[in-house]
Amino acid sequence: MSLILVISVCVLMAIGMPVAFALGLSACIAVLAVGQFSMIVVLKETFTGIDSFPLMAVPFFILAAELMSGGSLTHVLLRFAGQFVGHKRGGLGYTNIVSLTFFSGISGSALADAAGPGSMMIKMMDKAGYGRAYAGALTASTAIVGPIIPPSIIMIIYGLQDERVSIGALFVAGFVPGILIAIAMSVVNWYVSNKRNYRGDGCFPPIREVLHNTWTAIPALLLPIIILGGMRAGWFTPTEASVVAVFYALICGKWMYRTLEWEALPHILVRSALLTSAVLIIIGFSAAFAWILTVERVPYAMAEWITQLQLSPWLLLIAINILLLIFGIFIEPLPGVMVLVPILAPVTAAAGVDPIHFAMIVIFNLTLGMITPPVGGLLFVTSNVAKIPLPELTRELKPFLVAHAIVLMLLTFIPSLSTGLPHLLGFK
Structure with missing residues (x-):
């Protein structure tokens, strides 16, 4: 049955079917072909996969991000970041x-990052004379x-797959x-x-403007601190933290920045519901x-x-890195975590x-697959x-992929970068 499962999912993905439906349909094909189980078991396991209290954090974190975006958070953060680096050579790249x-x-x-503030920065960099393909690759x-x-949806899903780590520890x-x-x-x-001589505007903003932009950005910048601080202090769980974030x-958005209108809430709720549905479909079929x-x-x-190969821990991690990089090219991070973590952990x-x-290592590898040609969903x-x-965008990616490979090696061979x-903070 497993051979039929693997062949089915590869064929379905090769013909362009979305990953979530390829996983679900291949499960149905495998069950039907063998005849050992009733088809109802696929439906049961799909619903069991999303029948989890910690998963309630996913829609709330998505809603919190949509509310922040609807409250002009993107513009606030762009002004805050740009004032420190925008005047330097390549300043808009640093601002991005x-x-x-x-x-x-x-x-x-x-x-969400690429479609929201990322798209705005690409337009700004293009107008300032940066190569549009370079701006997109960056x-x-x-x-x-x-x-x-943090907060990270993938980390929430990972914490559900590996009971040895808490979601709070992954966030930190x-x-x-x-x-x-x-x-x-x-x-x-x-x-x-x-x-390429990409110049900045060459002018550091007045101190008064810097202080104003910094003061305005503080409420937005405090959100991750409130979430992690509250979890570490024991005030709330990750699921409760997502509600606090909302x-x-x-x-x-409504009372501090005063840019979020009540009329925008239905659109925000609908968009959050659609994004949540997409995530949960992937989780269920996975x-x-x-x-x-x-x-x-x-x-x-x-x-x-x-285990029989008797690899040292370092050789084992190198082999797993190669496997994850190859796997991440063809499948999204969420189903990748669902399928691979129970096997590799x-x-x-x-070891x-x-x-x-x-x-x-797993999260970074699978996320890196989102920008790795030829599939790369983020591309x-x-x-x-x-x-x-897409070909122009891919050509500009080479130095960035090299930089990511160096970071991956550092994370692999210096565990304290992740665990320190x-x-x-007391997470064991």
């Missing part, structure tokens, strides 16, 4: 990186910080890798801007797909095979790899919103 990094602490989604490469800096662990990615993107922007976003693999004992067979646990360290989104031909902050 900093603003997307800040926005990642609210959206938790790479696609935006897509930086947007993958979204699932890494994402800070340092996220900052490393931002620094790596800044280095590439510095190199390209000097090579009310905080509503207060910021659960049915993973159930068949479990019934067929595929995870256990793979774990035994890898026990193997790395037996003595810290579960938080391994979690960040298609950026190409669409910025009206950039969680352990310091």
